Amino acid sequence: MNSHRPKIYFFFLSFLLILSSILGIAIGSTDIPIDVVLRVLASKILPTSWIPMDDVSKPQEVIVWLIRTPRVIIAALVGAALAMAGAQMQGLFQNPLASPGIIGTSSGAALGAVIGLATGLASRSIFYIPIFAFMGAFLAVFIVYVLATRRGNTPVATLLLAGVALNALIGAMTSFVITIAWTEYEVAREIVFWLMGGLDSRTWLHVWIALPGILIGSIIALFYTRELDILLMGQETAYSLGVEVEQVKRVILTGSALLTGAAVAVSGVIGFVGLIIPHIVRLMIGPRHRYLIPACAFTGATFLILADLLARTLHRPEEIRLGILTALFGAPFFLFLLLRHRREIGYL
C-alpha cells in the first residue's frame, strides 16, 4: 500500500537540517556553547538590544558569524544543489548512474575552474573561478547534448556514452593543465586540493557567489517536476501526454548545469552527493519529483553539513578533504542500499 507520507518527511527533514546547522556552527576546532551560537545568530537578525551579549567574546562572535555560519550555509547550498541536479538527471535519463558526474557536468566545471586557477586569473578576482566553472559546466552539457542528439532525439544510452567519453577527455585535459602548472608549486597544490573538494576558508563572499546560480537552478528544478515524472514513462508516452520532450530536456540540462557549476565553483569537486542522495530519498519518499526534488535539497544540505562537520573534527586540528570523506562514507552505504533494495527499486 501507499506508504509515502511527504508531510511527515518534510517536517522531519527540516528538523534535521536546522539541528545539523546548529551543530555545524557550534562544533569545531574550538567548541562554542549552543546558547552562544543562537544568541550570535539572533543578534545579526534581530535588533542588538534585544539579545544579551555581555558574556559573548569577540573571537566567539567572529568564529560563529564570519567563519562557521558561511561555511555551513555553503555546505547546505552545495549539498542541495548537487542532490537536486542528480535527481533531475536520473529522472531525465531514467538511469541510476546519471548524475552531474557521469554526463561530464562536474568535470566540465572543474576544468573551467582549473583553467581559471592555472592562468592566474583566479588570483586577480575571486569571481573568475565561478564564471569559469559555469562556462565549463554549460559547455560540457552542450557538447554531450550535441554529440548524443540525432533528429531531435537523445537516446539514453548514447547520451551516457557521450558523457563517459567527454569525462575521459576532460580528465585528460585537466591533468594536462595541472602538469603545465606544476612548475608553480603553490598554484598546483591549490588546484589538486581544490579538485578533491572542500569548504575550508569559505566566507560570506562565497555564499553570494554560489547563491544566484543555485537559486535559479532550484526554481527551474521545482517547476519541471511533473515533466520528469512523465519522462520516466518513456519518451513516446511523454510526447503523447503533451510534453515537449526536447525542449524540456534542454531546460532541465541547463538548470542542472547551473546547479552543478555554482556548486563546483565554491566547493571544488565533491563527488557522490548527486548520485547517492536522490537514491536514498527515493527510497523514503517515492519517485514523484514534486516531493523528491525538495526532499533531495533538504537531505543533500543536511548530509553535506554533517560530512563537513566530520571533515573538520575527525582529525583535529587538521582537516580531512570533504570530497574524500563523502566518498569514503557514502560508497559503502550506497552499496548496502543497492543490495538491500535491489528488487524493490526495480531499475537498479
Next chain:
Amino acid sequence: MNTLALDNAGIEIESNWLIRNASLTLSPGQLTAFIGPNGAGKTTLLRLLAGLWQPTEGIVTLDKRELFQFQRRELAQNITFAPQNTLMDFAFTVKNIVMMGRNPHLGRFQHETEYDYHCVKAAMIKTDVLHLANRFVTELSGGERQRVVIARSLATEANIILLDEPTASLDVAHAIEVFDLLSELSKENKTVAFSIHDINTAVRYAHQIVLVHTGHIFDCGLPEKVLTNEAINTVFGVHTEKVTASTGETIFFFSVIRLFPK
C-alpha cells in the same frame, strides 16, 4: 468530429521507406485494428497517426487540419497514444500514473483541480482499477498494468485513443477484458485504433481492419472484406481456412503447411 486521416502519407528514415502511400481514415465510433507481420509498419502507422513522427510525404490530419499545426499540448488533449513498451519500473502509485493523463490540461504553474481528480477517478472506475488506486504499479500484474495505461489514456479525455499491441503480454481472459473495454469506448463514439497480432481477436472486435504488408497498406476496410484466406496467405505466408464457430463467429484456422518456405 474527431476524424483522424492519413492521406498518401509516407515516412523515410535514413533512405529507408518505413511506410509509403498510406491512406486511411479513423472515424468516431469506429474500432480499427492494424494487422500485419513483424516489421510491416503497424507501429509506424500508429506513430504517424499519433503525431509522434512527421510524414516525409503526404499529410496526417485531425478534422482536416494537419497534425503539425497543433501545439503538442493541444494534440495531447485530442489524441492519446499508448506505446507497446510502457515503462513501469518506478514505484509510482496507480493514481499517480493515471493523474499523468491530466498533464495536457495542466499549466506549468497549475495544481490539480477537483475536476482533474474527478477525471482520474472516472477513468479508474471505467477500467476497473479503482481498488488498486494506492498500489504501486511495480506490484501489479501485466493485465492490471495494461488497464492502468488505458486509464491514463482515458484521463486525458482525448477522443482518439491509439494503442500499440495493448494485449501483447496478456493471457486470453485479460486480453478479452481489454478488448471489451475498447469496444465499449468505441460505442461511446470515441475513435479507437490498436495494432494486434491475433487475427481472430481482431476479426471479432474490429469494425475496420488495416492490413499492413512491407511498408504499404495492403487492404483496408470491413473485416469480412479484408480478411480473406488469400489476403492472409499473401501477407503472412501461411495457409488459413476461414471457418464458422458454433457461436456464429468467424475463425481463421491456421494450417502448419507453409506456402513460402524460408
